[in-house]
Amino acid sequence: MIDQLNKALNQVLADKEVIKRIEEHGADVETSTPEQLGTLVKTELAKWKGVVQRAKLTAD
Numbered sequence: 001m002i003d004q005l006n007k008a009l010n011q012v013l014a015d016k017e018v019i020k021r022i023e024e025h026g027a028d029v030e031t032s033t034p035e036q037l038g039t040l041v042k043t044e045l046a047k048w049k050g051v052v053q054r055a056k057l058t059a060d
Helices: 002-012 016-024 034-055
Strands: none
Touching: 002 034
16 A cells, blocks of 8 residues: 555656646655655654754743
């Protein structure tokens, strides 16, 4: 199921019109594999967790 969703999403994100519309809203388009996305999410969570801890930010 994950591979099917990834394939379908990457096909949509290969459409130049879709890319243009997304970029007009300030986002970057980048396709990847499920494994690459998992690695990115883990890396970003670790990075931002450290930022929040160093800044002593809370949800209050």
